[in-house]
Amino acid sequence: MADMDQNKLIEKIARLKQERRAVILAHNYELAEVQDIADFTGDSLELSIRAAETEAGVIVFCGVTFMAETAKILSPSKTVLLPVLAAGCPMADMANAAELRDLKARHPGAEVVTYVNSTAEVKAESDICVTSANAEKIVSRIPVGKEILFVPDRNLGQNIINRTGRRMILWPGFCPTHRRIENAELERRKREFPNAVVLAHPECNPEIAPLVDEFLSTGGICAYARKSLAKEFIIVTEIGILHRLQKENPGKVFIPASVQAVCPFMKLIRLEDVLRSLENMEYKVELPRELMDRARIPIRRMLEMSK
Ligand code: 13P
Ligand code: SF4
Numbered sequence: 001m002a003d004m005d006q007n008k009l010i011e012k013i014a015r016l017k018q019e020r021r022a023v024i025l026a027h028n029y030e031l032a033e034v035q036d037i038a039d040f041t042g043d044s045l046e047l048s049i050r051a052a053e054t055e056a057g058v059i060v061f062c063g064v065t066f067m068a069e070t071a072k073i074l075s076p077s078k079t080v081l082l083p084v085l086a087a088g089c090p091m092a093d094m095a096n097a098a099e100l101r102d103l104k105a106r107h108p109g110a111e112v113v114t115y116v117n118s119t120a121e122v123k124a125e126s127d128i129c130v131t132s133a134n135a136e137k138i139v140s141r142i143p144v145g146k147e148i149l150f151v152p153d154r155n156l157g158q159n160i161i162n163r164t165g166r167r168m169i170l171w172p173g174f175c176p177t178h179r180r181i182e183n184a185e186l187e188r189r190k191r192e193f194p195n196a197v198v199l200a201h202p203e204c205n206p207e208i209a210p211l212v213d214e215f216l217s218t219g220g221i222c223a224y225a226r227k228s229l230a231k232e233f234i235i236v237t238e239i240g241i242l243h244r245l246q247k248e249n250p251g252k253v254f255i256p257a258s259v260q261a262v263c264p265f266m267k268l269i270r271l272e273d274v275l276r277s278l279e280n281m282e283y284k285v286e287l288p289r290e291l292m293d294r295a296r297i298p299i300r301r302m303l304e305m306s307k
Helices: 002-019 032-037 044-053 065-074 097-106 120-124 135-141 154-164 183-192 206-211 218-227 241-248 271-280 289-305
Strands: 022-027 040-042 058-062 079-081 111-115 128-130 148-151 197-200 232-236 253-256
Touching: 002 022, 002 032, 002 271, 022 032, 022 044, 032 241, 032 271, 040 044, 044 058, 044 065, 044 289, 058 065, 058 271, 065 079, 065 120, 065 289, 097 120, 097 148, 111 135, 120 289, 128 135, 128 289, 135 154, 135 289, 148 154, 154 206, 183 206, 183 232, 197 218, 218 241, 232 241, 241 253
Parallel strands: 022 040, 022 058, 058 079, 111 128, 111 148, 197 232, 232 253
Antiparallel strands: none
């Protein structure tokens, strides 16, 4: 019965999506049922590129607020819908524009490198954005000697410092979901699966680095697992990604480092919400034009530098 209801929902979504000329984008951490009906599932960078390139006039963004805002900033003439308004990102809310302006005033001339997990106001105060897929590359390209302020994820920042040797001033933000993953738990998993390749997201505490084979974005983890000849992988990030990994690699085994690593905000959007969003065209992402014009500059610089 549940399946029949779900099939009806999926049919209705497909019909309405066509009528509205909409595209459905989903992040790799979204519920399995949402990932399965999306036109494209990916990481923050891949989703922002898709959003910028799509011909569709309506984007239903199944992710969190900063991702839907980034899509709107890149395509202000398109209608961007976030099906559930409460789908925020606590890390993004750990930095605000006024405090960033204060920090900039204390470090005149510094390059402000901002993780896309940030508000539009904070992006508007920044020189360049990064995602977990390109942060290391972009930071390495900043001229040596230039002071760098890295906002808002201190873990991603510290992981980049450890890998590039660049000095950066780190904003004290963090992801509460990745913070739940503890070294002791990962060590236990490694003992259970000694042959497994350990793939971690760089939002994790940098202290896990000695236990990790590769730090990658969620899209990077999917690509690595697809290409690798290994059969077992310990996945050190939010567990929503396991659905896609298992679906794309039926012959391989994926072990979560911690089943506690669940982002509650990435689980808010259900199929019913996607349907309601398309029916009522809600909730439209709206931002002041002047703010979008300023926030677009560091995002575009990032997209240019990621090519
Ligand atoms: P990715 O860009 O790697 O998908 O990460 C986004 C995110 O919010 C991780 O917590
Ligand atoms: Fe934000 Fe962490 Fe959730 Fe990603 S996993 S959306 S950084 S709270």
